[in-house]
Amino acid sequence: MKRCRYILVLIVIICVTAGCGKDKEVPADVNPAAISGTEEVPADVDPAAISGTEEVPADVDPAAISGTEEVPADVDLTVLSSTMVYAEVYHMMVSPEDYIGRTVKMAGVFSSYHDYNTGKDYFACIISDATACCSQGIEFELTDDYIYPDDYPEEGGEICVAGVFDTYEDGDYTYCILREARIETEKGSEST
Amino acid sequence: MPDKLLMYFQHPFVRYAFIVGVLIALCSSLLGVVLVLKRFSYIGDGLSHVAFGAMAVAAVMKLTNEMLLILPVTVISAILLLRTGQNAKIRGDAAIAMISVGALAFGYLLMNIFPTSSNLTGDVCSTLFGSASILTLTQKEVVLCAILSVAVVLVFILFYNRIVAVTFDETFAKATGVNTQACNLLIAAVIAVIIVLAMNLVGSLLISALVIFPALSAMRIFSSFKSVTICSAFLSVICAVSGIVISILAGTPAGSTIVAADVAAFGLCSLAGLIKRGTGR
Numbered sequence: 001m002k003r004c005r006y007i008l009v010l011i012v013i014i015c016v017t018a019g020c021g022k023d024k025e026v027p028a029d030v031n032p033a034a035i036s037g038t039e040e041v042p043a044d045v046d047p048a049a050i051s052g053t054e055e056v057p058a059d060v061d062p063a064a065i066s067g068t069e070e071v072p073a074d075v076d077l078t079v080l081s082s083t084m085v086y087a088e089v090y091h092m093m094v095s096p097e098d099y100i101g102r103t104v105k106m107a108g109v110f111s112s113y114h115d116y117n118t119g120k121d122y123f124a125c126i127i128s129d130a131t132a133c134c135s136q137g138i139e140f141e142l143t144d145d146y147i148y149p150d151d152y153p154e155e156g157g158e159i160c161v162a163g164v165f166d167t168y169e170d171g172d173y174t175y176c177i178l179r180e181a182r183i184e185t186e187k188g189s190e191s192t
Numbered sequence: 193m194p195d196k197l198l199m200y201f202q203h204p205f206v207r208y209a210f211i212v213g214v215l216i217a218l219c220s221s222l223l224g225v226v227l228v229l230k231r232f233s234y235i236g237d238g239l240s241h242v243a244f245g246a247m248a249v250a251a252v253m254k255l256t257n258e259m260l261l262i263l264p265v266t267v268i269s270a271i272l273l274l275r276t277g278q279n280a281k282i283r284g285d286a287a288i289a290m291i292s293v294g295a296l297a298f299g300y301l302l303m304n305i306f307p308t309s310s311n312l313t314g315d316v317c318s319t320l321f322g323s324a325s326i327l328t329l330t331q332k333e334v335v336l337c338a339i340l341s342v343a344v345v346l347v348f349i350l351f352y353n354r355i356v357a358v359t360f361d362e363t364f365a366k367a368t369g370v371n372t373q374a375c376n377l378l379i380a381a382v383i384a385v386i387i388v389l390a391m392n393l394v395g396s397l398l399i400s401a402l403v404i405f406p407a408l409s410a411m412r413i414f415s416s417f418k419s420v421t422i423c424s425a426f427l428s429v430i431c432a433v434s435g436i437v438i439s440i441l442a443g444t445p446a447g448s449t450i451v452a453a454d455v456a457a458f459g460l461c462s463l464a465g466l467i468k469r470g471t472g473r
Binding site: 080081082083084086087088090091094095 | 200203205206327328330439440441442443444445446
């Protein structure tokens with residue numbers, strides 16, 4: 001009995017210490033098969049059902065980022081399940097410093113807001129958690145190739161957007177944003 | 193699927209979820225056996241509602257660390273409900289119901305009058321059902337959970353004999369010199385700690401399932417306290433892990449998935465118990 005108790009305590013201590021240590025690096029949500037264009041897509045949650053595409057390449061404007069022709073997404077939320085997407089976006093909001101400068105690709109619902117005081121338009125990609133009662137999203141800023149409202153999707157439409165994660169201050173608050181973003185329409189083709 | 197799971201495990205918050213999930217499942221199952229035998233199965237629900245009310249007050253007061261209020265309030269409530277031991281059984285149901293619904297209503301009322309976010313319904317829903325709470329833990333929260341879980345397990349191990357005595361026959365335990373009042377206070381405090389931790393895993397409304405299902409499942413198969421406790425702990429951990437895995441792979445709410453796994457385990461254990469009794473073993 002004493003030995004069982006010690007073993008149990010040891011197991012608990014191992015579990016406790018296993019989580020110690022700060023992970024400075026945010027792991028890539030890059031699915032190599034999807035990026036390299038292979039046919040195998042080992043996802044139980046089909047990202048195509050969300051973005052409407054067969055493949056999920058990160059389509060970030062290379063001139064704006066690194067000058068290479070195609071830059072894969074560092075954080076590809078389209079290959080994650082809805083629960084994981086919600087958790088990942090939550091952590092982006094809580095610890096944005098871990099994501100700044102990384103290319104983020106996400107799929108969700110297009111939402112826009114017009115501030116009548118400043119005359120500025122804000123655009124965001126909204127995702128819901130598994131119970132669909134909680135929503136959160138990330139604001140994005142499209143490249144100059146897009147003209148509002150002609151090149152923008154319809155309000156409430158499903159979109160897939162990729163951009164470089166950044167933050168900015170407005171008053172007392174810090175906001176997260178995807179800069180130099182490009183958007184995919186429901187049909188899967190990139191718009192402009 | 194294994195590749196996807198390995199990819200998910202690269203995320204720190206997924207590893208945190210599994211660590212905390214295992215620890216909470218382990219702690220809740222250990223005390224679940226005690227609660228079921230003392231006929232206080234529903235106290236988890238009552239205390240979780242009290243914790244919800246305390247959380248609402250803490251949010252309105254804009255406390256940096258809400259645990260500073262939630263934990264003491266929940267512990268005090270647990271002590272008030274359990275402090276008289278056997279006598280509490282007479283008032284047990286009514287007291288739990290009164291405190292439970294009162295705290296829940298008060299908490300929701302406060303959050304409506306003094307909203308702390310623009311998505312009140314979402315915040316309340318997430319707290320009540322634990323859809324993704326387990327995946328939104330920070331490292332500090334994980335450390336706190338781990339410390340409290342270790343403390344709970346250590347208390348259970350060190351005071352095992354006294355807990356067993358008080359659970360089965362409090363009067364006899366008292367007659368043999370066991371300080372039953374202190375023991376009941378200790379059990380109450382530990383239960384409160386577990387309830388507060390378990391809110392992160394399954395949400396306020398589903399905590400009772402996490403506490404009672406593993407114990408009841410184990411009781412379908414085994415009859416001795418030690419066997420039931422060990423089996424309950426094993427089942428609880430397996431169900432928590434499988435629930436989290438299914439949740440992150442299939443995109444289902446984590447809390448509900450874990451409880452569904454517990455229910456499935458109860459069904460399987462009931463079947464196993466029937467077979468065991470049928471063969472006359």
